[in-house]
Amino acid sequence: RFLSPEFIPPRGRTDPLKYYMERKDMIQRRKVFNIPEFYVGHVLAVTTADPCASDKSKRFVGICIQRGGKGLGATFVLRNVIEEQGVEICYELYSPRIQAIEVLKLEKRLDENLMYLRDALPEYSTFDVNMRPVPRMAHEEIPVNKLQVRMKPKPWSKRWERPKYNIKGIKFELPEHKMKAAQKWSQPWLEFDMLREYDTSKIEEKIRKELSEELEK
Amino acid sequence: QGLLRRSVSHSLLSFGSITGACRAIQKLTRVRVVDNSTLGNTPYHRPPKCIHVYNKTGVGKVGDKILLAIKGEKKKALIVGHKMPGPTMTPRFDSNNVVLIEDNGNPIGTRIKTPIPYTLRRREGEFSKVLAIARNFV
Numbered sequence: 173r174f175l176s177p178e179f180i181p182p183r184g185r186t187d188p189l190k191y192y193m194e195r196k197d198m199i200q201r202r203k204v205f206n207i208p209e210f211y212v213g214h215v216l217a218v219t220t221a222d223p224c225a226s227d228k229s230k231r232f233v234g235i236c237i238q239r240g241g242k243g244l245g246a247t248f249v250l251r252n253v254i255e256e257q258g259v260e261i262c263y264e265l266y267s268p269r270i271q272a273i274e275v276l277k278l279e280k281r282l283d284e285n286l287m288y289l290r291d292a293l294p295e296y297s298t299f300d301v302n303m304r305p306v307p308r309m310a311h312e313e314i315p316v317n318k319l320q321v322r323m324k325p326k327p328w329s330k331r332w333e334r335p336k337y338n339i340k341g342i343k344f345e346l347p348e349h350k351m352k353a354a355q356k357w358s359q360p361w362l363e364f365d366m367l368r369e370y371d372t373s374k375i376e377e378k379i380r381k382e383l384s385e386e387l388e389k
Numbered sequence: 390q391g392l393l394r395r396s397v398s399h400s401l402l403s404f405g406s407i408t409g410a411c412r413a414i415q416k417l418t419r420v421r422v423v424d425n426s427t428l429g430n431t432p433y434h435r436p437p438k439c440i441h442v443y444n445k446t447g448v449g450k451v452g453d454k455i456l457l458a459i460k461g462e463k464k465k466a467l468i469v470g471h472k473m474p475g476p477t478m479t480p481r482f483d484s485n486n487v488v489l490i491e492d493n494g495n496p497i498g499t500r501i502k503t504p505i506p507y508t509l510r511r512r513e514g515e516f517s518k519v520l521a522i523a524r525n526f527v
Contacts, residue, residue, distance in 0.1 A: 220478060224510035225526070232527065247477060257423075257503045258483030259527050262474065269478065290483065 174209045177239060178246030178265065179379050183370045194243040195379070199386045201266050208273060212236050213281035213317065215299050216250060218263055219272040229271060232261055233301050237286035251289060253298040258290065276305045280316045282341040291328040292321045292342075335359075413473040414439055414449040420457065420487040423469065424498025424522070429489050433460045437487075450475065452509055452516070457487065464497075465490050467519060469505050480506050480527045488519055496522055 179198070181191040201207075210216060217233045234250030237260070241247045246265045251258065263270065276299075289297045296319075320343035323332075332339050333346060335358035344351060362368070414420065419436040422429030429437070440463070441456040442449040449455050449468050457466045467490050470482035489497040496519045504527035509516050 222507055225507045230507060230526070254504045254527065255502050255525060257470075257486070259504060260481045260483075261479070261527075262477045262481070264477050267478070 215277035426498035
């Protein structure tokens with residue numbers, strides 16, 4: 173079952189009471205307002221309330237490129253290209269200004285961070301503002317889109333070919349010697365580092381139980 | 390084509406960003422003029438650059454007036470979007486956008502195709518004419 177990543181407390185020495193109180197507030201908000209299950213790579217339409225907009229509300233459609241933050245400050249960044257101008261908006265999930273979140277297209281991508289779309293050709297970030305929500309077929313799996321994105325010529329905002337970013341969704345058209353030179357920065361010992369291990373399975377089970385109890389009330 | 394980097398300007402109407410820096414607009418930043426004025430759209434061998442920001446700090450955000458050097462002339466302009474991430478819920482654009490303006494606040498162009506943030510609507514008094522020619526809001 174799906175557990176939103178902002179419920180999992182970060183690794184640290186803070187009192188778990190703080191995270192418990194935050195989770196209570198998050199559950200309260202979820203009871204009033206439905207936050208759908210979504211991953212990085214989904215196309216969402218968000219309606220927010222705004223005093224300085226006509227009709228007091230505005231709607232933005234975009235692909236989710238990153239989900240950050242834990243607890244009540246959880247954010248997600250939506251990106252779209254409107255009139256050849258790339259626009260990104262960072263929304264807070266639990267902000268009372270958000271009036272509706274609709275998932276238009278359900279699609280996971282190969283990476284958890286699609287920041288490289290800024291350096292990709294704009295056709296990969298354009299989504300029609302009046303797109304119809306694509307109906308979900310089976311209620312079980314979310315399809316993974318194995319799209320390999322083509323990039324603009326270098327320089328990029330970050331060196332995405334380096335193994336630190338571990339990106340699988342780009343079609344690198346760089347020469348072989350450049351790809352080999354990028355592997356010089358690989359840190360193969362990182363995955364075996366025991367001090368960086370953070371096993372969340374037990375914490376997740378506890379939180380799932382808590383969530384299911386609270387939401388049934 | 391605005392997508393090519395490093396192809397310095399000889400007949401580039403709208404160029405993509407050349408540096409990857411993530412700052413708001415200050416002196417010597419290259420900006421992109423988004424309205425359809427002739428001064429902003431005729432090609433020149435040097436991109437329009439900011440030479441002064443009318444602000445207590447030298448850093449310009451959305452809604453600040455700056456002085457631009459275009460085609461050897463000085464022109465005032467209004468910032469309508471920058472690459473630096475601002476407060477949450479505000480849009481962040483992929484290029485530093487600017488609208489050319491006269492000293493009394495009248496825009497020089499007649500249409501703005503690129504999206505403009507809603508936060509400018511708050512200052513209707515000063516920017517009413519610019520908002521009137523804007524088409525899309527974000």
